[in-house]
Amino acid sequence: MKNIASEALFNAIERAVRKRAYSPCAIAFSGGLDSSLIAAMCPAELYSVGMEGSHDIMQTKKAARILGLDDKLYLHELKIDELESAIPEVIKAVESADPLKVSIALPLFFASIDAHRDGIRVMLSGQGADELFAGYRRYESMGHEELEHSLKCDIDDIARNNLERDDAATMANSVELRVPYLDREVIELALRIAPGLKVHDGVRKYILRLCAGKILPEELAYKEKKAAQYSSGIYSSIGKLARKNGFKGVREYLENVASLQVQEIIPV
Numbered sequence: 001m002k003n004i005a006s007e008a009l010f011n012a013i014e015r016a017v018r019k020r021a022y023s024p025c026a027i028a029f030s031g032g033l034d035s036s037l038i039a040a041m042c043p044a045e046l047y048s049v050g051m052e053g054s055h056d057i058m059q060t061k062k063a064a065r066i067l068g069l070d071d072k073l074y075l076h077e078l079k080i081d082e083l084e085s086a087i088p089e090v091i092k093a094v095e096s097a098d099p100l101k102v103s104i105a106l107p108l109f110f111a112s113i114d115a116h117r118d119g120i121r122v123m124l125s126g127q128g129a130d131e132l133f134a135g136y137r138r139y140e141s142m143g144h145e146e147l148e149h150s151l152k153c154d155i156d157d158i159a160r161n162n163l164e165r166d167d168a169a170t171m172a173n174s175v176e177l178r179v180p181y182l183d184r185e186v187i188e189l190a191l192r193i194a195p196g197l198k199v200h201d202g203v204r205k206y207i208l209r210l211c212a213g214k215i216l217p218e219e220l221a222y223k224e225k226k227a228a229q230y231s232s233g234i235y236s237s238i239g240k241l242a243r244k245n246g247f248k249g250v251r252e253y254l255e256n257v258a259s260l261q262v263q264e265i266i267p268v
Helices: 004-022 035-041 055-067 080-094 101-119 129-133 145-169 183-192 206-212 234-244 251-265
Strands: 026-028 043-052 072-076 122-124 176-178
Touching: 004 035, 004 206, 026 035, 026 101, 026 251, 035 055, 035 129, 035 206, 043 055, 043 176, 043 251, 055 072, 055 183, 055 206, 072 101, 072 234, 080 101, 080 234, 080 251, 101 145, 101 234, 101 251, 129 145, 129 183, 129 206, 145 176, 145 183, 145 251, 234 251
Parallel strands: 026 043, 026 122, 043 072, 122 176
Antiparallel strands: none
16 A cells, blocks of 8 residues: 555656746755655756754755755855844745744745846745645654644645745745645645555654655655754844844844834834
8 A cells, every 4th residue: 555655646746846847947955855855856956045054054965965966056054144134024025023934934035036046937845745744743643533634734724824935935036936745636645645654653754755765865765854944043043133132032033123124114
């Protein structure tokens, strides 16, 4: 059963990537399972963003080397002043000062700046794989029935919670974001796959890892996920900016930046 499912899934994802590929094309690349599988299926430029010396910067270099795509990788190692100057623009783009939304949107914002600079107008993202195949740690402790219900709810909410944010971050730089994992055929197939093939013996995204193993080395296919806002070093850097500017927390700092924008538009 698992071999049949992984074969069908591989073919569906490959078709989804092929439908969305464009020339020239970019991939928002973190070096993790989801973006590495897309990169292995699609000839594209790889754009990665993180703070200087962050986990993501190191991992993307390693993943690109393993894939033989060193020459396709464009790294943007952010400096703290770059981050600070972009925060108001990202808050404006995503229309929110929520710390998670802003910190997740920032890498995409910078990646799309770099892609646009290089003449690229289409970027592929691995968005949706975690919600379809149980990538988040909170799914581990769920029984099959609860997991199936939770995944369906998360997919129903993904447009409002994630896609609007990501699309706004890239469209601010005139780059269209395309998401192969959220292709209708891939979603319908994923929803038919048994929960026990999504979290199997404590391994999250088990069926996607089996599928990816057809073209990815085991080191990438079974790579552990880290949340982008933390692995990029961006969330902690926003915390440093908050303290530097006299705020106790990230939310308070971002809300203050947002309020200053409103005052500029409507003088008080």
